[in-house]
Amino acid sequence: MMLPPLDPWARALLVLRLLHVDPVGLGGLWLRARPGPARAAFSAQLASLPLAQTRIHPGIGDTELYGGLDLSATLGAGRLILRAGLLAEAGVLTLTMAERCPPGLAARLGQTLDARGCALIAMDEGAEPDEQLPAALADRLGLFLCLDDLPLAAVSETISGDFNAARALLPHVVLPATVLADLAITAAALGIGSLRAPLLACVAARAMAALNGHDTVQPEDAQRAVELVYAHRATVFPEPEEPQQEQTEQEPEPPQDDTDQGQSDQMDIPEEILLEAALAALPRDLLAQLAAGQSTRATANSGTGAARKGNRRGRPLPSRPGRLDGRNRIDLVATLTAAAPWQPLRRAQAPHHAALHIRPGDIRVKRFQETSDRLLIFVVDASGSAAMARLAEAKGAVELLLAEAYARRDHVSLIAFRGEGAELLLPPTRSLVQTKRRLAGLPGGGGTPLAAGLKAAMEVALQARARGMTPSIALLTDGRANIALDGTANRALAGEDATRMARVLCAQNTPALVIDTGKRPADALRDLAVVLNGPYIPMPRADARKLSVAVGAALDA
Amino acid sequence: MTQHIVSGAFPFSAIVGQDEMKQAMILTAIDPGIGGVLVFGDRGTGKSTAVRALAALLPPIQAVEGCPVNSASPEQCPDWAEIGSKNVISRPTPVIDLPLGVTEDRVVGALDIERALTRGEKAFEPGLLARANRGYLYIDEVNLLEDHIVDLLLDVAQSGENVVEREGLSIRHPARFVLVGSGNPEEGELRPQLLDRFGLSVEVTSPKNIDARVEVIKRRDAYENDNGPFMQHWRLQDSALRQRIVAAKQALPLLKTPDSTLRDCAELCVALGADGLRGELTLLRAARAQAAFDGDAVVSRVHLSAVAPMALRHRLRRDPLDEAGSATRVARAVDDLFGPQRAAAE
Numbered sequence: 001m002m003l004p005p006l007d008p009w010a011r012a013l014l015v016l017r018l019l020h021v022d023p024v025g026l027g028g029l030w031l032r033a034r035p036g037p038a039r040a041a042f043s044a045q046l047a048s049l050p051l052a053q054t055r056i057h058p059g060i061g062d063t064e065l066y067g068g069l070d071l072s073a074t075l076g077a078g079r080l081i082l083r084a085g086l087l088a089e090a091g092v093l094t095l096t097m098a099e100r101c102p103p104g105l106a107a108r109l110g111q112t113l114d115a116r117g118c119a120l121i122a123m124d125e126g127a128e129p130d131e132q133l134p135a136a137l138a139d140r141l142g143l144f145l146c147l148d149d150l151p152l153a154a155v156s157e158t159i160s161g162d163f164n165a166a167r168a169l170l171p172h173v174v175l176p177a178t179v180l181a182d183l184a185i186t187a188a189a190l191g192i193g194s195l196r197a198p199l200l201a202c203v204a205a206r207a208m209a210a211l212n213g214h215d216t217v218q219p220e221d222a223q224r225a226v227e228l229v230y231a232h233r234a235t236v237f238p239e240p241e242e243p244q245q246e247q248t249e250q251e252p253e254p255p256q257d258d259t260d261q262g263q264s265d266q267m268d269i270p271e272e273i274l275l276e277a278a279l280a281a282l283p284r285d286l287l288a289q290l291a292a293g294q295s296t297r298a299t300a301n302s303g304t305g306a307a308r309k310g311n312r313r314g315r316p317l318p319s320r321p322g323r324l325d326g327r328n329r330i331d332l333v334a335t336l337t338a339a340a341p342w343q344p345l346r347r348a349q350a351p352h353h354a355a356l357h358i359r360p361g362d363i364r365v366k367r368f369q370e371t372s373d374r375l376l377i378f379v380v381d382a383s384g385s386a387a388m389a390r391l392a393e394a395k396g397a398v399e400l401l402l403a404e405a406y407a408r409r410d411h412v413s414l415i416a417f418r419g420e421g422a423e424l425l426l427p428p429t430r431s432l433v434q435t436k437r438r439l440a441g442l443p444g445g446g447g448t449p450l451a452a453g454l455k456a457a458m459e460v461a462l463q464a465r466a467r468g469m470t471p472s473i474a475l476l477t478d479g480r481a482n483i484a485l486d487g488t489a490n491r492a493l494a495g496e497d498a499t500r501m502a503r504v505l506c507a508q509n510t511p512a513l514v515i516d517t518g519k520r521p522a523d524a525l526r527d528l529a530v531v532l533n534g535p536y537i538p539m540p541r542a543d544a545r546k547l548s549v550a551v552g553a554a555l556d557a
Numbered sequence: 558m559t560q561h562i563v564s565g566a567f568p569f570s571a572i573v574g575q576d577e578m579k580q581a582m583i584l585t586a587i588d589p590g591i592g593g594v595l596v597f598g599d600r601g602t603g604k605s606t607a608v609r610a611l612a613a614l615l616p617p618i619q620a621v622e623g624c625p626v627n628s629a630s631p632e633q634c635p636d637w638a639e640i641g642s643k644n645v646i647s648r649p650t651p652v653i654d655l656p657l658g659v660t661e662d663r664v665v666g667a668l669d670i671e672r673a674l675t676r677g678e679k680a681f682e683p684g685l686l687a688r689a690n691r692g693y694l695y696i697d698e699v700n701l702l703e704d705h706i707v708d709l710l711l712d713v714a715q716s717g718e719n720v721v722e723r724e725g726l727s728i729r730h731p732a733r734f735v736l737v738g739s740g741n742p743e744e745g746e747l748r749p750q751l752l753d754r755f756g757l758s759v760e761v762t763s764p765k766n767i768d769a770r771v772e773v774i775k776r777r778d779a780y781e782n783d784n785g786p787f788m789q790h791w792r793l794q795d796s797a798l799r800q801r802i803v804a805a806k807q808a809l810p811l812l813k814t815p816d817s818t819l820r821d822c823a824e825l826c827v828a829l830g831a832d833g834l835r836g837e838l839t840l841l842r843a844a845r846a847q848a849a850f851d852g853d854a855v856v857s858r859v860h861l862s863a864v865a866p867m868a869l870r871h872r873l874r875r876d877p878l879d880e881a882g883s884a885t886r887v888a889r890a891v892d893d894l895f896g897p898q899r900a901a902a903e
Contacts, residue, residue, distance in 0.1 A: 062658035105742050107698040108659050114605065136698075136744065139600045171782075180778060184771040193763040194601030198774045 005227065008147070009038075009154045015143050015228065016045050019119070020163040022170060022207040023051060023092060026142035027113050027200060028120035030133055030232075031099075033147035035125065041155045042147060044120065051091025058100045060086075061323065065108060075479050087112050092119045098133050099126035104135035113140045142200035144232040147164070152539065153268065161212075170210040175202055175217045186226055191236030201229040322365035334364035375411040375428050375469045376401070379457045380439075381477035381517070382418040383448040395439055398476070402439075406432045411469060413460050414438055417453030419446030420487045424456055428464055447489060450481030450528075451497035454505060461510050470509040475532075477525065480517035502531040514535060567780055568791035569610035570798055572603055573773045576763050580847075581757045581867050582611050583798070585735060587805045587846040591839060592756025592801040595699070595747075596869065602761045604739040608695050611737070615650035616803050618691055622646045626690040626730050626750035635730045637681050651692030652686050653734075657701055664709055665721050666728070680687075681728050686719045689734040699738030707751055710736070714754050756839045757864075758871040778792060801819050805849035809901040811844050814856045821861055821895065828890045831872040840868040860894045865891050 006014060015029060033039040047053070056065075067085030086093070095101060097108070101122075112118055120141060124133045131140070180202060187198045204225035209217040319331035321338075339362040346357035378398050398414075405412050412435055414426040425438045454475070461471035481494035485501075505512060514529040514536045516522055521538040529536035572579060581594045596604045609709040620627040621634055622642040628634045631643040655664070666684035673679065685694070694710075696702060702710075713719050719732040736754055740747065752758070764770050819841070826836045841856075843864040848856045867885045873883045 062660070066656075066658060104657055104701050104703075107701050107744075111605075111656070111697060135600065136741070175778065175782075177775065180774055181771045184774045185767055188765075188767055188770055193599055195603070195763060195770065195773050195777075196601040198770070199777055202774065202778055 003223055007154070008150050009156060011228070012042055012145055012147065013157070013159050014224065015145050016159050017211055018143065018207045018228070020159075021166045021210055022203060023049060023119035024116055026119065028092070028122065028141045028208065029143045029145060030122050030124060030138055030141045031145050031147065032124045032126065034127065036147070037152035038147045038150040038155055041152070045158060046094075049092055051119070052089065053092045053094060054086050055094045056086060057096055058098070058102060058105060059316065060105065061062035062108075063323065069441075082232070087117060092121060094121045094123060096123050097121035098124045098137070099131040101134050101137065103134055103136070106136040110136045110140055113223060119216060134360060139194050139196055142204055143228050149153055165213070168208040169215065170206060172215060173206045173209045173217060174215065175206055179205065179217050179222050182430050183226065187230060190234040191262050192230060192233045193235075197200060197229060197233050201225045204229050295419065319364040319366050321361065322363060323360070324363060324365070328365035331364045331366045335362055335398045338362045338481065373411055373469045374408070375413060375461075375464045375471040377413045377415065377457050377460050377471055377473045379415045379417065379453045379473060379475045380442065381448060381450075381453070382416045382442055382444045384418075384445045390454055395442065397515070398439060399436060401474070402432055402435055406430070411464075415453060415456045415460065416442055417449050417456070419449070420483060421449055422452040422456040424460065428460065428469070432521060447483040447493070448477070448479065448481050449483035449485075449487075450477060451485045451494060451501045452483070454498060455485065458501065458505055458508070458510070461505075461508070473505065474513055476515045476517055478516065479522045497526060499531055502528055506533045558870070560820060561812070565788055566609045566613065567606045567777075567901065568788065568795050569607065569614055570794035571776050571780070571787075571791040572607055572610065573624065574769050574774060575603060575607065575761055577867060578607055578759045578761050581759045582607060583614070583802060583850060584843050584846040584864065585737070586611065586614050587759065587807060587850055588842055589735045591842045591846060592754065593693075593738070595752070595755035595758040596633070596739040596761060597742050597758065598761030599763050600741055602763050604761060605697055608697075608737055608739055611693070612649065612652040614799050614802060615652070615693070616806065617647045618650050619645050620648055626653060626687045626732075627692065629691075635728075637728055647895050651688055651876070652694060653689040653694050655685055655694055657694045657698055659685070659706060661705065661709065664706060665719055667721075667723065668726060668854055672872065681721070681726055683730070686713055686732040686734070687730055690730070690732050692734055693737050694734045696736070696738045698740050698744070700740040700742070700747045707748060711750055711754065721847075752871050753835065757867040759842060759867050801850065805846065806851045808852070809845060811854075812848055812856055813854060814841070818844070818856050818858070818861065821858055825861065825865060825890060825894055826869070828894060829869055831869055831888060836869055836872045840865060844870045862891045862895055
C-alpha cells in the first residue's frame with residue numbers, strides 16, 4: 001500500500017518532528033526558503049528543538065568555531081583565558097545565508113557533522129538555481145525542505161506534544177535487513193551515488209518508527225523516510241526496467257537471520273513503492289528536467305581557487321572591523337582613527353597607562369577585492385578559405401575587441417591556425433601594440449586544423465587558470481575543419497577531433513563563443529557552439545563594430 | 558541524540574570494496590618510505606573512514622617518554638623539550654589530523670603564550686609537525702587547504718626538518734612524516750607540487766554494485782546501532798591484518814629485486830612519460846612492499862603491475878584528449894609491456 005504524498009506544510013511539520021526525535025543522527029536540515037511568512041512560522045517552531053541552538057554566518061572565522069585564546073580577557077586578567085568554540089558546545093547550529101557558505105567552512109562543518117558533533121540547519125536563501133548549499137554539506141544533511149511558494153494560508157497547525165517517549169523508543173527500534181536493502185536499492189535506482197543518503201534514510205526510518213510508536217520499522221515509515229531523504233538527491237529518472245525488479249524480488253528471498261518469518265512477510269516493502277514515494281515527492285520541475293534526461297549537476301562549479309585567487313592583490317576596499325587571525329592585515333590608520341575619539345575616556349579609566357589605548361574592537365583590517373584577471377584568447381582561422389573571403393574583416397573585429405579588452409585591462413592572447421597546425425602568435429599579454437602588429441602580420445592560406453587551434457587555446461587557458469586568471473575563448477572561423485589533429489587531411493576525422501576538443505573545453509568550464517565568419521552560417525559551427533556550451537554568432541556581412549558588441553555581451557553574460 | 562555508545566573508529570577490515578584504496582593504505586603502512594597516499598573521489602565513498610581506520614593497522618613505534626617529537630632515543634631529543642624521563646616506551650604510531658582551519662602557529666609551533674604570560678618565560682610550544690614526526694599527517698579535504706599552509710608543508714616535507722624563526726625563537730626539530738590526504742576533485746584541484754609529494758594516489762568511486770551498496774549500509778548500521786559485537790568481530794580481522802603487515806615489514810629488507818624488475822620499472826615509466834625519477838623509485842618501493850605483503854621472496858612483474866596504477870597515475874602529463882583517464886593509460890601501458898606475463902599470473 002502506498003501512502004499519499006504529504007502536502008508541503010504537513011511535510012514541514014513531519015521534518016520538525018523527526019528533528020525532535022533524532023537531530024544529530026539525521027545530520028540536520030537543508031531548508032531552502034526565501035524570507036517570508038512560511039519560513040518565519042517554520043523558524044518559530046524550530047526554536048522548540050531540545051538542544052542548545054546557535055546561529056552562525058558564512059563569514060565566521062575559525063576562532064569562533066573552534067575556540068582559542070581570548071586575547072583581551074587574557075591581558076586583562078593576566079592569566080591564560082581560553083574561549084570555547086561554538087562547535088564544542090553546540091547542539092544545533094543554524095547557518096544563515098547557507099548558499100554563500102564558502103567551501104572551506106563547508107568542509108569544516110562537514111567534518112563536525114561526520115563526527116556527530118552537532119546538527120546543522122542550513123538556511124539556504126538562494127534565489128537562482130545555481131545559488132545553492134555547497135554539495136559537501138548537502139550530502140551530509142539528512143532532510144530537505146523547500147518552503148518557497150508556500151503561502152501563509154497553508155501554514156495551519158503547529159507541532160506540539162512530548163517527544164520523550166519517541167526518543168526513549170529510538171534505541172530499541174529494529175530496522176529489518178530487508179528494509180535496509182530496499183532503502184539502498186532505491187537510492188541506487190534514483191541515481192544517488194553517495195552512500196551517505198541510504199545511511200541517512202535508515203536513520204530517518206528509525207526516527208519515523210519511533211515517532212509512530214513502532215518498535216520495528218514499518219513499510220510506511222520507510223516510505224516517509226525515502227520521501228524526505230531521497231527526493232532532492234535524485235539525479236536520474238528511474239526506468240521501470242525488468243532486471244531491476246527481478247533483482248529486488250530476489251533480494252528478500254534468502255531468509256534473513258534476525259527477523260522471524262511472520263514479521264518478514266509483513267516487512268516486504270516492494271521497492272517500487274519506495275521509489276514511487278520518492279518520485280511523488282520530487283519537485284515538479286525537477287521531474288520534468290530528469291525526464292528530459294538532463295542532469296541537474298551540469299553546472300558544477302569550476303573549483304574554488306580560480307575565481308578568488310587574484311594574481312595581484314586587487315583593488316583595496318574600505319577597511320572594516322575585524323580580528324587579526326593571522327590572515328588579515330591591519331589597516332593601521334583606520335585602527336588609530338577608530339581608537340582616537342576614545343582616548344580621553346580610556347585615559348581617565350586607566351591613568352597609569354601612558355601609551356595609546358587600543359582595544360580589540362578598534363582593530364580595522366584591510367580588505368581587497370580579489371577579482372582575477374580576465375584573459376581573452378582569440379583563436380583565429382587563417383586557412384585558405386578564410387583568408388580569401390574575410391580574414392581582413394576578422395582582423396578588424398579582433399582589433400576592436402582588443403581595444404575593448406585594453407580598456408577593461410583584460411589580457412589577450414592570439415592563436416592562429418592554418419595549414420597543418422596552430423601557432424601561438426602571442427602569449428597572454430596586455431600590450432595592445434604588440435597584438436596589433438602580430439595580427440597585421442598574420443599570414444593566410446592552407447587547410448583548417450580547427451582541432452589543433454582549440455587544443456592550443458586550451459593549453460593557454462589551462463596555464464592562465466593556473467596563474468589565477470579567468471580565461472575565455474573566442475573562436476573565429478568560417479567553416480568546417482578539414483585537418484585532423486595528427487595533421488592528416490581527413491574531413492570526417494577532423495570534425496570528430498574538433499568536437500572532442502570542444503567537449504574537453506566545455507568540461508573544463510572555459511567560457512567560449514564561436515563567431516562564424518563565413519558567407520553563410522555553417523551548421524557544423526552551430527553544433528560546435530552547442531558542444532562548447534557557448535553562444536554562436538554568425539557574421540554574415542556584419543561589420544566589425546557589431547561583432548564587438550555581440551562578443552562583449554556574450555562574454556559578460 | 559544518539560543514545561548508542563559508538564566506540565573506536567570504523568574498523569579497516571569492515572570497509573566494503575574500495576580494494577585499491579585499502580591496498581594503498583596497507584602498502585604505506587608496510588613501507589612509510591613510499592611517501593603517503595592521496596585519496597581522491599566522490600562524496601560518501603568512505604575516504605575519511607579508511608584513513609581514520611588506518612591508525613589501528615600501524616605497528617607501534619619506540620619513542621622516548623614525553624618527547625614532543627617522538628625521538629627514538631634520549632640523545633636525539635631536542636634540548637628545548639626539557640624532558641626529564643629517559644625511558645623509551647612503545648607508543649602507537651602518531652596519526653595527526655591537520656584540520657583545514659589550522660593556523661601557521663599550530664602547524665610549525667610557536668611561542669608558548671601561556672608560559673610567556675604567566676611566568677614570563679620564552680618557551681617553544683611544538684606544533685602539529687612536531688607531533689607528526691615519525692608518523693602520519695592526515696589532511697582531510699587537502700585540496701581546500703590554504704596556500705600558505707601548503708607552502709609550509711612542502712618545505713618541511715622536502716627537508717624533513719622544521720625550522721622556526723619567529724617571535725625571538727630560533728628552533729629546529731626533525732619533522733619526517735608521511736602525508737595522507739583525501740579530497741573531492743569537484744571542489745578544487747591540488748597543486749602539482751603537493752600532488753608530487755604523495756607516493757601513491759588512488760581514485761575512489763561509489764560502488765555501482767547493488768549488493769556491495771547494501772552491504773556497506775548494513776555494516777555501517779551495525780557499527781552505529783550494534784557497536785559492541787560488531788567491533789569485536791572486526792577487531793579480530795584488523796589484528797590479523799596488522800600481524801600480516803608486521804610480518805611484511807620484517808620481510809622487506811630480505812627481498813630480492815632482480816635487475817630485470819628494475820629494467821621493467823624504468824621501461825614502464827619511459828613508456829608513460831612520467832616526469833622525473835620519483836615515479837620509478839616509488840613504483841619500485843611499492844612493488845617491494847606488495848611482494849612482502851604477498852609473502853613472495855622476489856619482486857616480479859606481477860607486483861609491478863599490481864601497484865603501477867596507484868604509483869604512477871598522478872605523475873603523468875595530462876593528455877586532455879584521452880578521456881579514459883590516467884589509470885586506464887597506466888593499465889594499458891602495463892598490458893603493452895608485460896602483457897603475456899600478467900595474463901599468465903592471473
